[in-house]
Structures are given as C-alpha cells and as structure tokens.
Amino acid sequence: MRLYSTLSRRKEELPPPPGPIGMYVCGPTVYQRIHVGNARPFVISMWVKRWLERRGYEVTLVENITDINDKIYDAAPGASAELAERASRWYVEDTDALGLGRPDVEPKASETVPEIVSLIEELLERGLAYEVDGDVYFRVARLAEYGRLSGQRPDQVEEQEPNPLKEDPRDFALWKRTKPGEDTSWPYWGGGRPGWHIECSAMAEKYLGPAFEIHGGGLDLVFPHHENELAQSRGAGREFARVWMHNGMLRFTGEKMSKSLGNVASLRDVLERWGREALLVFFLTAHWRKPVDFSDETMAAAAAQAEAFRNAFRLHPEPAAAGDWEPFAAALDDDFNTPEALAVLHEWRARGATGELRRGLEVFGLEMLAALDAAPAGVAELAARRLEARAARDFAEADRLREQIAGAGWDVRDVAEEPGFQLVRRQ
RNA sequence: GGCGCGGUGGCCGAGUGGUUAGGCAGAGGCCUGCAAAGCCUCGUACAGCGGUUCGAAUCCGCUCCGCGCCUCCA
Numbered sequence: 001m002r003l004y005s006t007l008s009r010r011k012e013e014l015p016p017p018p019g020p021i022g023m024y025v026c027g028p029t030v031y032q033r034i035h036v037g038n039a040r041p042f043v044i045s046m047w048v049k050r051w052l053e054r055r056g057y058e059v060t061l062v063e064n065i066t067d068i069n070d071k072i073y074d075a076a077p078g079a080s081a082e083l084a085e086r087a088s089r090w091y092v093e094d095t096d097a098l099g100l101g102r103p104d105v106e107p108k109a110s111e112t113v114p115e116i117v118s119l120i121e122e123l124l125e126r127g128l129a130y131e132v133d134g135d136v137y138f139r140v141a142r143l144a145e146y147g148r149l150s151g152q153r154p155d156q157v158e159e160q161e162p163n164p165l166k167e168d169p170r171d172f173a174l175w176k177r178t179k180p181g182e183d184t185s186w187p188y189w190g191g192g193r194p195g196w197h198i199e200c201s202a203m204a205e206k207y208l209g210p211a212f213e214i215h216g217g218g219l220d221l222v223f224p225h226h227e228n229e230l231a232q233s234r235g236a237g238r239e240f241a242r243v244w245m246h247n248g249m250l251r252f253t254g255e256k257m258s259k260s261l262g263n264v265a266s267l268r269d270v271l272e273r274w275g276r277e278a279l280l281v282f283f284l285t286a287h288w289r290k291p292v293d294f295s296d297e298t299m300a301a302a303a304a305q306a307e308a309f310r311n312a313f314r315l316h317p318e319p320a321a322a323g324d325w326e327p328f329a330a331a332l333d334d335d336f337n338t339p340e341a342l343a344v345l346h347e348w349r350a351r352g353a354t355g356e357l358r359r360g361l362e363v364f365g366l367e368m369l370a371a372l373d374a375a376p377a378g379v380a381e382l383a384a385r386r387l388e389a390r391a392a393r394d395f396a397e398a399d400r401l402r403e404q405i406a407g408a409g410w411d412v413r414d415v416a417e418e419p420g421f422q423l424v425r426r427q
Numbered sequence: 428g429g430c431g432c433g434g435u436g437g438c439c440g441a442g443u444g445g446u447u448a449g450g451c452a453g454a455g456g457c458c459u460g461c462a463a464a465g466c467c468u469c470g471u472a473c474a475g476c477g478g479u480u481c482g483a484a485u486c487c488g489c490u491c492c493g494c495g496c497c498u499c500c501a
Contacts, residue, residue, distance in 0.1 A: 006431095026501070034501085041501050071499065151430050152497065172498060196498085218501030223430085228498080248432085249495065258500055285440065285450075291433080291494065298439060301451040308450085311464060331441090339441050343449035350466090395460055402462080413463050424463085 001055060001333045003048075003214070004289060006222060006244040007149050011335055014213065014243075017056035022212030023049065024204040024241065026221055027106070029066040030087035031075040034094055035264035036279070036294060037218075037250035037257040043280065044247050044288045044336075045216050046100040051332050051363055062207045063103040064200060065091065067110050068193050073182050080183050084110070094267045098276055100365040105207050109199035113186050116194045116202040119236060120174045128235040132165040134177030134190040138228065140170040143235050149244065150223035172228050174198045197228035204229075205238060215241030219289075220256070222246055248291040257294065265294065278303035280366055284338045305346075309369045312349040312357060314422060317372075320352030328360055338364075375410050375423035383412050383421045390414075 002011040014021065025045040028038050042063070049061045067084035076083035088108070096102070109116075120136055123129035128142050140146050147153060162169065173195035178185045185191045194202075204212065210233075217226065226244065233240040249256045252263045270279055282302035286292040323344075331340035341360070348357040358370045375383070386401035405412050406426065413422040 009431095028501070029499085038501050069499085147430095150496075153429065170498085216501095219432085219495065220500055221496095223496055224498045225500090247501070249501080251494075254494085256495070256500090260500065287441075289432085290440090293439080295439095297451085301439060304451060315465065337441075339439095339449075343441070346449055390460075393460075399461070411463065414459080414461095415464085422464085 001052065002335055003243050003245060004335050005242075006226075006246050007242075012243045014052075014057075018058045019052075019213070020058040020060065021052055021214065022208035023059060023061045023214040023216065024200070024208055024212060025061065025063045025103070025215075026200060026217035026225070027063045027065050028091055029069045029071055030084050030091055031069070031072045032087060032259070033090050033266040033268055035257060035259070036267050036270050037252075037264070039095065039098065039267045039279075040250060040283065040288075041217055041247050042095050043098060043100065043283050044245075045103070046098075047338075047364055048214075048245075048336055049103075050100075050365070051336070054363065055333075060105070060208060061103040062105045062107065062204065064203050065106055065108045066196070066199065067108045068184065068199070069196065077181055078183050081110075090268075094271070097268070097271050098280070098365070099368070107203045107207065109194060109203070110184070112199060112203050112206060113188075113194065115206050116198050117186075117188050119202050119205070119232065120194075120198060122236045123174065123232065126235065126237075129174055130167065131175075131189060134175075134192055135165055135173060136175035136189060136195075137166055137171040138174055138231060138235070139167065140172070140231070141168055143231050145234065146231050147227065149230050150227045152223055152227065172197065172224065174232070197225055198232055200225075200229045201232040201236075201238075201240075204241070205233065210237075211239035212241055214243045214245055216245040216247070219246040219248055220258075245288075247288050248286070251291050251293045252295075254293075256291075270299075274299050274303060275306075277306040277366060277369055280364055281306045281342075284342045284364060287339055288336060305342075306366075306369060309345070309349055309357070309361065309366070310372070312352065313354055313370045314372060314424070316352040316354045319355040323348040323351065323353030323356030325356055325359075328356070332363070373425045375425075376408075379405055379408050379410050379423060382408070383423055384419065386412065387420050 001014045005012045023045060025041055028034050045061060045063065049059045052059045065088050067088060072080045072084050120129060129136055129138050175189055175192055176195055177190060177192040184193065186193060230240060255261060255263060257264055278299060282299055285302060328341050328344040331337045331344060345357060345360050358367060361367050361369055382401050382405050386398050389397040389401060402412055409426050411424045411426055413424060415422045
C-alpha cells in the first residue's frame with residue numbers, strides 16, 4: 001500500500017501488515033453544522049481505515065474535535081462551551097448519517113489540556129518557547145527544519161499584524177492568556193487557553209504515541225496548522241507523523257467551499273437532498289488529492305451511478321459471473337485511487353459479477369446498494385392486478401394501476417422472471 | 428511578492444513514452460402494449476508554442492489560463 005505524502009512529495013510505502021498504523025486526522029472546529037467540504041477528510045479517512053483493515057492492518061484512527069477557538073467565542077458570547085457541546089453532537093449526528101462507522105477515538109481539545117500544558121512546558125525547557133505576559137510563543141527561528149512540510153521559506157512569509165509581544169513575527173502562540181469576551185479559561189500561566197496548533201500535537205501523542213504512520217486533513221491546513229504541529233512535536237523530540245495525507249478542497253461555484261466565503265452546503269442538507277449513496281459515490285469519482293466541483297450536475301451524475309449499481313442487484317440477485325478482484329485492490333493500494341476502483345466496480349456491474357461488486361461496495365460503506373427495498377404487500381397486490389390486466393390486454397386498466405402504484409411511491413417494471421414484475425422505490 | 432497543485436472529448440474524471448480507462452449526458456438500434464431496466468453501436472480528447480524521440484496526453488523549455496496556501500478554514 002502506497003500513499004502520497006506532502007512531506008516527501010512522493011508516494012510512500014506503508015510497512016507490511018499488520019502495521020500497526022496510527023492515523024490522526026484533523027476534525028472540525030465546532031460552532032455550526034459542518035458542510036460537505038468538511039465531510040471529505042472524514043469520509044476519506046474512514047475509507048482508508050476500512051481498506052487497510054481488509055488488508056490485514058491494525059489501524060487506530062484518531063479524529064479530533066476542536067472545541068476551543070476564537071470562532072466559538074465569537075459565535076456564542078458567554079456560552080461558548082454550550083455551543084461547542086451542541087455543535088459536537090451535530091457533527092457526530094451528521095457524520096453518523098454517512099454510515100461509515102466512527103473513528104476509534106474522537107478527543108476534544110478541552111479534555112486534553114493537561115497534556116497540552118506539559119508539552120508546552122517541555123518546549124519552554126528546551127528553549128523553543130518563551131512566555132510573555134501570560135502568552136507562550138513558539139520560537140520558529142530555533143527550529144532549522146521549520147517550513148519543510150509546506151515549502152514556505154520563513155523569510156518570504158507575508159507580513160502579519162505586528163504583535164509586540166513576539167520576538168519574531170513568524171512565532172506562533174502555544175498558549176493565549178484570557179481576553180475579554182472569552183468565557184472559558186484554564187489556570188496556567190495566569191489563566192488562558194491553548195493555541196490552535198498545540199492541541200493536535202498533544203492529542204496525537206496521547207493516543208498514538210510519539211511516532212505514528214499517517215496524519216491527514218484538508219490541504220488548507222498545510223500551512224500554518226500542520227507546519228506548526230510538526231514544529232512543536234519535532235521540537236519536543238518526537239518523530240511524529242511519517243506520511244502526511246492532504247485532501248483536495250471541494251469547490252462550489254468555482255471557489256473553495258468555506259465557511260468564511262459563505263458558499264457552503266451543509267452536510268445534513270446534502271444528505272437529505274441527495275442521499276448518502278449519491279454523496280459517497282460523488283466522493284469516489286475524484287481522487288482524494290484533487291479538488292472536486294460540487295454542483296447539481298456532478299451530484300446528479302453520482303446519483304445515476306448509484307442507481308445503476310442498485311439495478312445490477314435487481315438484475316442479478318445471485319452473481320451471474322465472477323469478477324477479478326486484483327485490479328480493484330491494485331487501484332486502492334496505489335495511493336487509494338478511487339476513480340480507478342470505481343471503473344472496476346462498473347465493469348463488475350456490467351458483467352453481472354454481483355459477488356465482487358457487493359464486496360467492493362462494502363469497502364466504501366455502500367453495501368446497501370445491494371439491499372433491495374421490498375414493496376409493501378398492498379403495492380405488490382396492485383402490481384399483481386396490473387399483471388392480470390395486461391394478460392387480459394386491458395391496457396387502460398394496467399396503466400391506471402401503474403399510476404396508482406406510482407402514487408404510492410413505487411415504479412413497476414415488467415420482467416421475465418417470477419413474479420413477472422419488479423417494484424422499485426421512486427427516487 | 429513567495430510556496431504549491433492543476434488544465435484530458437458536451438460534462439465529470441483515471442491514465443506519466445507505443446496498448447479500449449470508466450461514468451454521466453446525447454444519437455441510433457435490439458427488446459417492449461406502453462414504460463423502465465438491460466444489451467449493442469456511435470466520440471481518433473489531452474490549453475498553446477517550441478524541443479527531445481522511430482514514436483509524446485505522458486519527458487524538457489517557454490507562454491497563457493484556473494485553483495489553493497502565505498497565522499480564521501477540512
């Protein structure tokens with residue numbers, strides 16, 4: 001199994017099974033419903049975990065929830081903890097609806113403060129951090145390898161708002177003292193809260209140890225977030241993540257879907273409108289590293305593919321042919337190439353190889369495409385009567401019954417096999 | 428200004444030196460009371476310009492265009 005890593009800029013071979021494989025993925029900051037773009041790293045990491053497990057690996061997937069952040073204070077002055085709590089539940093609810101299972105651990109920043117504090121203390125002892133008026137900053141100039149992940153050259157980083165407390169404008173906060181409007185605070189360095197990046201260094205180490213295999217997240221996190229995470233952990237002498245998987249952004253109306261631009265579609269709304277199968281197939285159509293356009297057209301095409309898979313099982317409840325598993329496995333083993341794997345699924349579909357098709361779909365949590373809805377007895381009764389009307393060549397009555405069946409939410413198809421009709425739930 | 432990723436047929440999207448990707452949409456056909464589903468047939472695409480090569484979507488150079496990041500972001 002090979003995966004492209006941002007750090008080395010090439011595909012890295014994973015150690016042989018069973019590993020173990022520790023995976024850490026940056027989850028959302030919780031202050032509103034997550035959007036479809038936020039769902040991409042969740043979906044990809046769950047898929048990779050499922051695939052690795054089928055390949056005999058022991059995988060521990062840790063996906064954090066950031067519940068301490070300026071956005072949360074701004075969104076709910078005086079009640080930030082309550083908002084974070086509520087939005088965390090939304091997040092779990094919405095991602096549960098994807099039907100892919102859950103990561104093994106979903107730690108929260110607010111529950112990892114002791115570990116965060118001891119990591120900061122280590123950095124202070126090593127001279128890689130300094131305290132000023134209750135803030136603690138990381139001393140970027142002291143870490144030679146800083147910038148290696150993102151390729152940023154420290155001297156070229158754009159000028160920021162000057163902060164007189166920093167020794168160097170590139171330094172970033174490990175700890176921030178409590179500011180007006182912030183209603184949560186932890187009693188260290190005179191009261192305050194962790195910076196954005198340190199929580200991930202601490203949580204990853206707490207659950208995966210000082211060295212682990214894969215770190216994931218959106219491409220927009222490469223700099224500064226992951227660069228700084230890496231700096232903190234490497235600075236503290238940890239090996240940290242070996243492979244860095246950054247997924248491409250979802251585009252909406254030609255631009256990155258993001259909360260700050262406001263061009264978002266919430267995961268919940270998308271699932272309600274298109275269904276989880278269509279959304280999962282949509283994610284399958286593009287390689288995980290590439291940007292994807294989210295639009296009615298691309299979603300409709302994905303929904304059509306999902307329906308085509310369902311039809312294969314209606315046509316061949318029992319496999320009509322055997323499929324070759326190898327090309328499918330090879331596609332996923334080579335940098336988790338889902339578009340290529342999808343092409344194999346379509347080949348199995350066209351050949352009636354529903355055995356392999358079901359197994360392949362299972363990897364992506366799409367096995368329900370093989371589970372055909374049984375129509376209620378009343379609808380089946382109408383279909384049987386329609387069959388009789390057709391046999392009697394009373395087509396007016398047959399069409400009337402078709403309308404009635406459609407009214408009940410089902411389409412009737414004539415087939416050669418018993419009982420002579422097939423009922424398909426209308427989309 | 429710096430760092431990085433891209434540009435493939437109407438649309439989506441794999442493919443990194445020679446071989447059919449695949450899907451969606453569309454056209455024609457088979458089947459069919461109608462319909463749906465299914466099956467068959469149909470598209471000589473690789474941003475542009477140079478170069479390397481027997482051969483380039485694929486390698487090299489330049490140009491144009493798009494997108495992401497540069498301390499809020501999946």
